[in-house]
Amino acid sequence: VIEVETNAVPLVRYDVRRRRYGTVTWLIRKNDWFQIDRTTDIVWLACEDETSIDRIAARVADDLKIDLGEALAATILTVSRLQFHGLVEDVFDLPAEVSPSSRSMQRLQSE
Amino acid sequence: MEFAGAWMQFARDKLPKQDFPVDAALLDDIVKLEAVDAASDIAYLSGSLVEGLGNPWSDLDVYVVTDRPPVGPTAFVDCGCMVSIHYVGELRVDYEYWPTTQVRDLADRLSAFEPGTGAIVNLFSEAEEQFVHRLVRYPLPIAGDPASLQAMFSLDTLNAYQIQIAVKRLDSMHEDLCGMIEGRNWDVALFAARELAAGAMDVYLHIRGNTNPSRKWRASLIRRYADDDDAFVKRFFDLQFPDARRLKADTASLFAYCRECIAYHAAIVRIAHRD
Numbered sequence: 001v002i003e004v005e006t007n008a009v010p011l012v013r014y015d016v017r018r019r020r021y022g023t024v025t026w027l028i029r030k031n032d033w034f035q036i037d038r039t040t041d042i043v044w045l046a047c048e049d050e051t052s053i054d055r056i057a058a059r060v061a062d063d064l065k066i067d068l069g070e071a072l073a074a075t076i077l078t079v080s081r082l083q084f085h086g087l088v089e090d091v092f093d094l095p096a097e098v099s100p101s102s103r104s105m106q107r108l109q110s111e
Numbered sequence: 112m113e114f115a116g117a118w119m120q121f122a123r124d125k126l127p128k129q130d131f132p133v134d135a136a137l138l139d140d141i142v143k144l145e146a147v148d149a150a151s152d153i154a155y156l157s158g159s160l161v162e163g164l165g166n167p168w169s170d171l172d173v174y175v176v177t178d179r180p181p182v183g184p185t186a187f188v189d190c191g192c193m194v195s196i197h198y199v200g201e202l203r204v205d206y207e208y209w210p211t212t213q214v215r216d217l218a219d220r221l222s223a224f225e226p227g228t229g230a231i232v233n234l235f236s237e238a239e240e241q242f243v244h245r246l247v248r249y250p251l252p253i254a255g256d257p258a259s260l261q262a263m264f265s266l267d268t269l270n271a272y273q274i275q276i277a278v279k280r281l282d283s284m285h286e287d288l289c290g291m292i293e294g295r296n297w298d299v300a301l302f303a304a305r306e307l308a309a310g311a312m313d314v315y316l317h318i319r320g321n322t323n324p325s326r327k328w329r330a331s332l333i334r335r336y337a338d339d340d341d342a343f344v345k346r347f348f349d350l351q352f353p354d355a356r357r358l359k360a361d362t363a364s365l366f367a368y369c370r371e372c373i374a375y376h377a378a379i380v381r382i383a384h385r386d
Binding site for chain 1: 227231282376
């Protein structure tokens with residue numbers, strides 16, 4: 001179970017860039033490339049705009065023409081995955097054993 | 112001289128309002144110095160002066176598309192073409208000689224380009240890209256008609272290529288900057304972040320229709336292609352001239368500045384991707 005504050009704002013990591021090539025969209029961090037689907041792309045762009053979880057969900061619902069409850073579930077799942085892969089700053093308390101490390105950011109913050 | 116008179120009228124009508132150092136007598140010299148002949152050559156003036164970007168120290172570029180060699184005493188190969196240099200009074204005149212087969216090859220390379228497909232690679236050297244830009248956008252003919260050459264190149268394709276390759280340049284700039292941040296190489300990161308913002312502005316200018324690949328005219332090109340109150344332009348200048356002493360004294364502020372430059376580049380790439 002993940003506790004979620006819907007006014008939380010997921011922030012994209014500075015070392016991740018989004019690129020589109022042809023019809024494919026990627027999130028790229030160093031040597032890791034993540035091909036992302038439409039939902040993830042909507043969520044990512046909203047994260048770039050520093051948007052809260054509830055507003056991201058509204059954007060997902062609007063863009064994908066789905067109901068808000070479904071959009072909120074999709075948003076939380078997507079942000080969790082982004083966090084798991086170290087693509088956004090930690091926003092949820094994911095279980096420790098699956099939580100991705102973000103050591104470089106911790107190092108910066110500890111300075 | 113009749114031709115020169117007609118040409119000067121053409122130049123007056125065509126050129127941006129500026130101090131343009133070419134008069135009829137000089138034009139006559141330019142034609143004679145390299146024996147430019149409409150029977151064998153297509154020749155035109157171009158470059159920063161013609162484009163309205165130059166200054167009193169700028170040289171004048173003459174492009175000669177021909178299969179004959181230069182006739183001047185100071186000719187050499189530079190950046191893939193023959194260059195012949197002359198001085199007329201205070202003005203340096205550079206003649207660039209481009210063989211017709213080479214021009215056709217450039218056109219073929221551009222025609223084969225399709226955005227979003229194949230490997231993202233440089234199709235042209237900077238001199239070649241500049242040649243195409245100047246031929247397509249700013250030729251002032253002095254012999255023959257460059258229209259047949261212009262027709263070989265699609266301006267839209269050139270622009271699409273330039274946007275794609277300029278975004279690719281941002282990729283390596285972003286990677287470099289991230290490495291510097293992670294390595295806590297802060298003074299180097301400060302410059303890299305600033306360069307990233309500058310590279311992003313180059314992408315933005317291409318999006319707005321600029322095809323001049325030269326970075327040195329960035330400020331003039333901003334004036335030409337963006338509005339005074341453009342938010343991206345305002346932010347660009349803020350990012351180009353941060354309070355460096357304050358940033359160097361405070362790592363958290365410097366990191367925040369780097370992040371701001373990265374966010375700026377991301378916002379412009381979104382426009383390039385039409386998001």
